[in-house]
Amino acid sequence: MKILVCISKTPDTTAKIAFTDNNTKFDTNGVQWIINPYDEWYCLVRAIELKEKDASTVIHLVTVAEADADPIIRKALALGGDEAIRINTGSNDGYYIASQIAEWAKQGNYDLIFTGKETIDYNGSSVGGMVAELLDLPFVSLATKFELSGSKATITREIEGGEEACEVDLPLVVSCQAGVAEPRIPNMRGIMAARTKPLKVVDPVATEALTGYVSFELPPAKAGVKLVPADQPEELVRLLHEEAKAF
Amino acid sequence: MSVLVFIDTADGQIKKSSLEAICYGAKVAEMSGTTAEGVVLGEVKDDLAALGKYGVKKIHHISNALLNHTDSQLYAKVIAQVAQATGAKTIIFSNNVNGKSIAPRVSARLKAGLVSGAISLPEISGPDFIVKKTVFSGKASANVSVKTETKIIALNPNAYKIESGEGTAEVVPFNADITAGKIKVIQTTKASGEIPLTEADIVVSGGRGMKGPENWGILEDLAKVLHAALACSRPVADSHWRPHSEHVGQTGVAIAPNLYIAVGISGAIQHLAGVNHSKIIVVINKDPEAPFFKAADYGIVGDAFEVVPKLTDAIKKLKEVAS
Numbered sequence: 001m002k003i004l005v006c007i008s009k010t011p012d013t014t015a016k017i018a019f020t021d022n023n024t025k026f027d028t029n030g031v032q033w034i035i036n037p038y039d040e041w042y043c044l045v046r047a048i049e050l051k052e053k054d055a056s057t058v059i060h061l062v063t064v065a066e067a068d069a070d071p072i073i074r075k076a077l078a079l080g081g082d083e084a085i086r087i088n089t090g091s092n093d094g095y096y097i098a099s100q101i102a103e104w105a106k107q108g109n110y111d112l113i114f115t116g117k118e119t120i121d122y123n124g125s126s127v128g129g130m131v132a133e134l135l136d137l138p139f140v141s142l143a144t145k146f147e148l149s150g151s152k153a154t155i156t157r158e159i160e161g162g163e164e165a166c167e168v169d170l171p172l173v174v175s176c177q178a179g180v181a182e183p184r185i186p187n188m189r190g191i192m193a194a195r196t197k198p199l200k201v202v203d204p205v206a207t208e209a210l211t212g213y214v215s216f217e218l219p220p221a222k223a224g225v226k227l228v229p230a231d232q233p234e235e236l237v238r239l240l241h242e243e244a245k246a247f
Numbered sequence: 248m249s250v251l252v253f254i255d256t257a258d259g260q261i262k263k264s265s266l267e268a269i270c271y272g273a274k275v276a277e278m279s280g281t282t283a284e285g286v287v288l289g290e291v292k293d294d295l296a297a298l299g300k301y302g303v304k305k306i307h308h309i310s311n312a313l314l315n316h317t318d319s320q321l322y323a324k325v326i327a328q329v330a331q332a333t334g335a336k337t338i339i340f341s342n343n344v345n346g347k348s349i350a351p352r353v354s355a356r357l358k359a360g361l362v363s364g365a366i367s368l369p370e371i372s373g374p375d376f377i378v379k380k381t382v383f384s385g386k387a388s389a390n391v392s393v394k395t396e397t398k399i400i401a402l403n404p405n406a407y408k409i410e411s412g413e414g415t416a417e418v419v420p421f422n423a424d425i426t427a428g429k430i431k432v433i434q435t436t437k438a439s440g441e442i443p444l445t446e447a448d449i450v451v452s453g454g455r456g457m458k459g460p461e462n463w464g465i466l467e468d469l470a471k472v473l474h475a476a477l478a479c480s481r482p483v484a485d486s487h488w489r490p491h492s493e494h495v496g497q498t499g500v501a502i503a504p505n506l507y508i509a510v511g512i513s514g515a516i517q518h519l520a521g522v523n524h525s526k527i528i529v530v531i532n533k534d535p536e537a538p539f540f541k542a543a544d545y546g547i548v549g550d551a552f553e554v555v556p557k558l559t560d561a562i563k564k565l566k567e568v569a570s
Contacts, residue, residue: 160343213391
């Protein structure tokens with residue numbers, strides 16, 4: 001069993017969001033970088049759990065990023081990957097990133113490719129589906145449970161207002177969210193072992209970005225809260241009905 | 248040149264988010280001097296011709312039982328065939344659960360730039376095609392330029408208003424090349440009568456201030472009188488008081504209802520990220536210093552266990568008067 005876990009470097013969930021260069025670039029000043037939570041908490045941890053059940057499982061991590069992503073790759077390796085591949089290029093276009101991952105995956109013969117349901121910076125939720133299409137593989141998105149028995153995966157995925165359970169033969173691409181696994185923290189042994197695990201740096205293949213970020217905007221500030229006394233909820237109902245026209 | 252809208256169904260019924268996508272697609276078509284067409288996959292119960300009142304002129308229907316369950320691999324192939332046959336240069340999806348799995352595949356298949364999470368109409372001037380979308384889980388928005396001739400937009404649920412007028416759509420069968428998909432659906436579990444969280448106009452949400460899952464009854468009552476969906480904060484889902492599917496916030500579901508009522512939620516930055524596109528935010532919290540009040544439109548500083556039942560009663564009274 002060979003698993004490819006796609007990971008991405010994102011700002012910490014508490015990072016202050018600001019922009020520079022006339023609102024054309026994300027202001028990275030003072031930003032702490034983390035592994036995209038969906039990639040770490042669910043994809044990577046589930047892959048590690050599968051390896052704990054079947055020791056012959058090999059976990060590769062892949063990221064499309066420049067050298068400043070190395071610290072988060074080492075952290076991922078400390079949690080449990082066997083080997084990491086960094087495709088040495090920076091981009092925020094989903095197709096460009098997916099093309100790089102698909103090219104790598106073609107030569108890797110992976111049985112299973114995990115991606116997070118989205119990254120918490122650009123919220124594209126598109127790389128997993130694109131990788132699946134470029135490799136002509138089935139894609140199950142927004143998984144909340146993932147079980148494996150031989151070469152058959154049983155997956156529960158989110159649908160509007162409910163859940164759907166399905167069976168698919170490997171190989172396939174799955175995007176994961178809460179429910180697939182519980183977050184872990186790396187232990188000292190893992191951190192030590194990560195130092196000597198291979199981190200391969202490979203050159204990107206020639207492809208193009210189909211979209212480009214032109215500018216960013218912060219939401220307009222709220223006018224301020226209108227407080228209603230706790231013993232007058234009917235006044236709140238009146239405001240919501242007549243002023244806000246919320247119902 | 249036309250605009251093609253993917254019309255998503257569940258159990259043969261058209262989803263509300265698809266009506267938004269149709270209205271949006273019709274407007275994009277009008278802006279580009281063309282017409283909007285739709286594509287529906289699988290057997291349906293709803294009257295497709297009636298969708299004409301939302302602005303779609305023609306609907307390509309592939310009524311094949313193999314398409315009754317969404318398999319993104321199969322769906323992307325069929326939608327790409329329809330797009331190529333109709334010469335569509337803009338393809339619209341709802342950025343709902345199915346849209347998130349199909350739109351990226353169609354994008355890669357046609358090598359057409361995709362903007363997912365769109366929140367407004369594109370700005371089209373000459374060769375420039377720029378779409379605004381949410382980024383940083385709703386903490387900001389970005390203007391994204393699509394550089395390819397064919398463009399794909401996945402519109403966020405609740406980001407575009409449904410408007411209906413007069414009109415009937417011409418429904419035509421489409422001969423698509425279909426082989427059975429590789430995904431076998433074994434079970435579908437759906438809470439009947441429940442409003443999907445991302446489609447809900449009103450959402451009632453509870454946090455740790457609710458003290459335990461046994462106290463959710465007062466929120467359920469409030470949600471019931473408002474026909475609202477229920478949501479919760481991350482600590483609540485992590486403590487298994489409520490299912491993960493109800494967790495809204497940066498690492499949960501992002502929502503943009505008309506009205507969001509947060510009860511006993513302090514308003515951590517990660518939670519605000521997932522809800523700050525709500526049009527009206529009401530916060531009920533006993534801590535006057537709760538950061539959520541800064542992001543709210545209306546608030547009550549008070550004990551949820553006293554305030555919420557009174558609020559429910561007041562709404563019931565209003566609804567009785569109105570009916």
